[in-house]
Every structure is written in C-alpha cells, then in structure tokens.
Amino acid sequence: MPENRMPTQGIQRRDVIAAERVRLALKLRAGGLTYDQVAAQAGYDSRGSAYKAVQRELQRNVGKDVEEMRREELHMLNQLHAEMWLLAMDRKNTYRTYAVDRVLSISERKCKLMGLDVKADEMQVNQNYTKRIVLEVSEVSA
Numbered sequence: 039m040p041e042n043r044m045p046t047q048g049i050q051r052r053d054v055i056a057a058e059r060v061r062l063a064l065k066l067r068a069g070g071l072t073y074d075q076v077a078a079q080a081g082y083d084s085r086g087s088a089y090k091a092v093q094r095e096l097q098r099n100v101g102k103d104v105e106e107m108r109r110e111e112l113h114m115l116n117q118l119h120a121e122m123w124l125l126a127m128d129r130k131n132t133y134r135t136y137a138v139d140r141v142l143s144i145s146e147r148k149c150k151l152m153g154l155d156v157k158a159d160e161m162q163v164n165q166n167y168t169k170r171i172v173l174e175v176s177e178v179s180a
Contacts, residue, residue: 060095067092111151119144 063080067073073085073092082088122144125137149155 060091063088063092064095108151112148115144115148115151119148 059080059082063076063082066076066079071079073089076082076092077085077088080088082091119141122137122140125131126134126141128134128137131137146155
C-alpha cells in the first residue's frame with residue numbers, strides 16, 4: 039500500500055461494528071435493561087460509555103424520527119377517535135357521556151399535536167413580528 043493512502047477498509051469495518059453495537063444498545067435500553075446490562079450485552083466497557091452511545095444516537099436520530107412519530111401518534115388518535123365517536127353517538131349507550139368526554143380529550147390531544155391550539159393573541163403577535171421583520175429587511179435592501 040502506498041504511504042500517502044489511509045487504510046479505509048479497517049475504519050469502515052469498525053464503523054459498521056459500532057453502528058451495530060449502538061443499534062443493539064438502543065434495542066436493549068428500549069427493552070427496559072439498565073445501562074449496566076446494556077454495556078455487558080452490547081460490549082461497552084462501562085455503563086457510562088453505553089449511556090453516552092445511546093444518548094448520542096438518540097440525539098442524532100431525534101430530528102428524523104419526530105415527524106414519523108407524529109404521524110403514527112396521529113393515526114392512533116384518529117383510530118381512537120373513530121371508536122369513541124361511534125360510542126358517543128349511540129343513544130342506547132348508557133356510558134355515552136364517558137365516550138363524549140373521551141372524544142373531547144382525543145380531539146384536544148390531536149389539536150395540540152398538530153399545533154392547532156394557538157391563541158388568537160399569540161397568532162397576532164407572530165404575524166406582527168413576521169411583518170416587522172419583512173419591513174425591516176425591505177428597508178435595509180432599499
């Protein structure tokens with residue numbers, strides 16, 4: 039091998055092993071194992087190194103996974119809403135008021151998840167702030 043070339047095959051292999059190990063650590067931690075147990079089973083030197091690896095990977099993937107989690111949560115809420123809606127609309131159902139309460143709670147959660155519960159005055163403040171920025175930028179450009 040020429041002197042000025044780096045051995046990349048060993049580095050790539052190590053990266054693959056590290057990725058597999060952190061994937062296992064995430065799975066074990068999600069399964070409820072302690073960091074001591076995760077370290078022992080995933081091959082980390084200590085619980086601290088297992089903790090750091092898990093937290094680093096979570097930080098790396100949180101942004102990507104948030105939208106997917108939001109979609110899944112919304113899907114689940116829609117299913118619950120549909121089931122409770124049928125019970126709430128059934129006049130023969132003696133627990134109808136409970137179902138109505140659940141429908142309202144699910145609707146509140148959906149609105150919160152989707153960001154629909156913005157107060158009118160907060161919306162006005164945001165609009166004014168955006169207009170001010172646009173005006174200031176256009177004044178600077180002129």
